[in-house]
Amino acid sequence: MCSGLFNDTQRNVTLKQWYSANPDDMIPIILYQSDYLFFISGFLKMHASMSLTTLLLLISIERSFACYYLNDYEKKSRIWIAVSLLSIGFVLNFIITVTFYFNLLSLPLLILLVIAPNIIGFNLIFYTRYWNQKVTETHEKFANHSNYTLAARFQAKENIKSFQMVRKVIIAGMGMVALGIVTAILLLWNIFPLLDNFFNLIIQGEMSFTHLIVSMTIIYSVDSFRKVRLVDWESIWIKFKISRRKVAIIAVRKDSTVKTDMIKKETETYFNQLANSWT
Incomplete structure (x- = not known):
């Protein structure tokens, strides 16, 4: 029930939040x-x-x-x-x-x-x-x-x-x-x-x-x-269950990250040179 000056006359009436032709x-x-x-x-x-x-x-x-x-x-x-x-x-x-x-x-x-x-x-x-x-x-x-x-x-x-x-x-x-x-x-x-x-x-x-x-x-x-994971279950499993393998796995990931950065830099350099040759 809606209260207000112009709604006080509507007593015992069920009001619905929808359109009506009337x-x-x-x-x-x-x-x-x-x-x-x-x-x-x-x-x-x-x-x-x-x-x-x-x-x-x-x-x-x-x-x-x-x-x-x-x-x-x-x-x-x-x-x-x-x-x-x-x-x-x-x-x-x-x-x-x-x-x-x-x-x-x-x-x-x-x-x-x-x-x-x-x-x-x-x-x-x-x-x-x-x-x-x-x-x-x-x-x-x-x-x-x-x-x-x-x-x-x-x-x-x-x-x-x-x-x-x-x-x-x-x-x-x-x-x-x-x-x-x-x-x-x-x-x-x-x-x-x-x-x-x-x-x-x-x-x-x-x-x-x-x-x-x-x-x-x-x-x-x-x-x-x-591709983003809200919960990295693999990382949680490594931290709590496989503590000995954690260091080795993290080291591999760091190496792969370094290689990925090098590849990105080489790719950017290549495309920049290619763009300069075309323009």
């Missing part, structure tokens, strides 16, 4: 009066959820810049790209959130408002991926090095890795969207009334922890993070 079933909110905290918190939560609707579009635009500035994207700083993407994303997410929160459009138009940025993002990401594959194939055939330097080849391969990351994010996002749609239908049609609290918990969890799931998916897409 406005009388919803919690009355009077802006700038007793329920302004409820209003602001709901708006912020919806803004956080709606910010994911433009995630694919912003990533695809950023990868397009990486493809356009293929020769020096990693080397030369272009802070205006990040500032522009953040500003455009914030304004666009704010407009979408206001439209949804105040129900300014009909339901089909609201759905179209969410789908449109993702359709544009899909087309842009597929075109950018095609262009990067074309550049990579050109390098593999050792054709026209004057147009594609070593830095461009490296950036093209990095872009392809980022496309693999985008694919994992899309799969995770589609799974969450599918779960949310099914749960929303079950709530809206009141198919299982006894499980309404559980379905509300799923909806609230998706709205609150979607960013965490997406962030974990992005981190898992990076090879260096994916």
